[in-house]
Amino acid sequence: MSSRSRLIALIIAGVAAIVVVAIVLTVTLNRPKVASRPDPVAATVPVALKADGLPKDFSIGVVLTLGRSGEPGSEYNRAAQGAIVAAQRFARGGSTPTLSAQNDRGTEDGASAAVRALAEQGVSGVIVTSTGPQALAAAKTAEELGLPAILPYVEPSDPAPTTWTTRPSGASVETALQTALTGKNRVLLVEDGGQIPASVAISQTLSLGGFEEVTALAQEAAIRTGDQLRPAAEDAPAGAESTRIAEPADAVVVSAATPQRLVRLVQALQSRDVSVPLILPEGATTPAFAYSLAELDGTAAGQLVSVAPAGGDATALQKDAQGRGMSAFLSAVRLVSGDPAIKNLSDDAPFSADAWAADARSHDAVVALVRAGAAAGSGDPSKVGAALRTLSFGPGDGLAGPELDFSRAAALSAETIPVYASPQDLGLRPPDEAAPRLVWVPAPASP
Template sequence: MNSRTKLLTLVAAGLAVVIAAAVALTITLNQPKEAPRPDPVAATVPVALSADGLPDSVSIGIVLTFGQSGEPGSEYNRAAQGAVVAAQRFTQSGTAVTLPTQNDRGTEEGAREAVSSLAGQGVSGLVVATTGVQAQAAAKAAEEIGLPVILPYAEPAEPADPARSTWTTKPAGAASALQTALAGKERVLFINDGGSLPPSVEVAQTLTLGEFEDLQALAQEAAVRTGDQLIPPAADAGAEPVRVADPADAAVVSAATPQRLAQLVQALQARGVTVPLVLPDGATTPAFASALAELDGTASGQLVSIASDGGDSTALQQDAQGRGMSAFLSALRLAAGEPDTKNLTGDAPFAADAWAADPASHDAVVALVRAVALAGSAEPAQVGTALRAVSFGPGEGSAGSTLDFSGPAALTAPAVPVFASIQDLGLRPADALAPRLVWVPAPASP
């Protein structure tokens, strides 16, 4: 090969390298950027829970308000069965977690007696799974004897004090979430049967059950105010029925108990009210779901309530919180499949309440057990001190949002609007007797 041929060969080879590099660079620059990937779907939260430093057994007391006829505070009895799931998860790892349970009888005196009884049984902490004056009385009684308390569904009566040993995991910001649910609504109708409404929420008109002959008369008038029914003409006028001017575009519905709330909702639906029905309190309880189903009411996206963003639908998320909820639901299905696993009062199989057991009661027990492990002691005062240093999320066994007990309000996620749906997510054991109502943090599909 002569020198001219060698030169041409070298030039051609160089050009080939340059062209190849240019092509590679062009492909790289024009290649679509890879979409951010979610956390790996594989479960990283085990069903069985353990913690270094736990003794062979731990006792966490539960305070309930017994009753099945709408007694105030009893609406969370079935939701509180999530505590059983937490106990089962630790038991699977070799630590027996017992849950002695006492009835507060729906009174302040009964609450104090329940706390005294549980303290005498040597519990390390309490989960007060009720509401109202009895929940606050139980928390105060426990505070006086140094027994740490978690309130999943209520708030303490006294102002928050970081040095106290009472915490609430009830979501904060309910008034703000209610305003979000009513965003864009200009003519809000408030329908009330002994409930309440935050003063920050503006309403255009109010209907109170006490002003009407019965529930049906109230529902009829509400349907007129929303424009879903015509105004009946006066008996001597001879005029045609007309529709009200400027009808309400949403209704806030409130009642003293979830059962009465369900009656209100069903009556409004029976009169054909079609505007969104915003239910600020009581609708997310199992008692409301059961009562609405018994009345043949409709659970649809028309119903809006306020809750934490941590329902069953979270398990469908491909992130840490989704894995935490999936682990909780897996443990729930396992517990429901064991005939020997009983509910908190030991008078029925856990399976009968599996449809209602919630993350809030589960996480309260997990938090107290982890505080026992951190303290290295079952002594209540040490457990309370340790709990102030506890912060845990899905990776440590939380089924709901992250809890931080450095302050009295431990739930880090605020309340959000949630929408009713009858869709069966297939995440809980099949139960033909259970009401079909789930709450999701986005409008339910028709």
């Protein structure tokens, strides 16, 4: 090949290479990109919360049932301290909602009087943190006075347009109980009052009223689960041996009228080494249950199962929006607990004494009312209630728990799920040697 021919060949090859590179670059630069889904919440949720437009004199009433000895309705009075955390978060963000608490004294008349006292103080809405008849009486009085009311721990039977609950629905709780009992065919009910859904299939029942002592009830339950032997009858022939029941129960549903009475049954069953799962109602997730279990030397170890919407402390370990919302809440709990000047709702002890129990439900109720006040630009209860009916909230709005939609009376969107007791300290709350070691997690601990 001549020099001229070689030169022409090289030029042609170079041009071809340039064309190929150009094509590759064009395809690369114009290739459609897969759009990444935006995270609905920032990588970190701030501890301080802002509420632009909130009136300076905005105040919220909190109705409590005080008492630590099993008074009906008092099981959530420590959990309700989450309201303090929310108010402090807004204060750090430049808004200053005021909380005013009233004791309902555990009666319907006391609850009505408490709400009337709060209305006279000029609150823009109320949070009813008790349960039972007095909680419903408080909600009814709030309706009569035109006050928006949020009930975190009870489901009203006939809520007014300005009354909301953030408690899981009865149907959701029922479904979760059935899920917890999946695969269990011989269920024993051990009860001391309280109620369970009729759809929960029970094979046999032991009632405390039929025994002289709770220990005798627990012994019989342990026999029914095959964990203890049935002693020979008094009139049996000499040398007759104890026997094990033929078809033992494979789960025990435990029901009681209050968390404290529930604890008595659970501790008694544990003392008889009952090894099958103990399925407990919602009352087991209250601070009153945890505190009483520790007092009676019961344990969170073993197979204690309850039901709750996903939103406990363990949620903070999730790498999603709700996890960051809960993490911010727990950071605020630690921050508020470190200030001895910040008192509890009844102003008779430092907040730090109840920091272990302050929960997301009471916190989120305050967040909702403050956001409604800011949206309305007013502290007028009628305007706050009207604004709240149009709003829904999630972690990006400062919630610690599941999303809430106040366009409906039952604002909680999340379903109830089985949760499992664990004695593990997650290290997410302020250290407190006096606090009970009990946390509820959405999956059982590995054996």
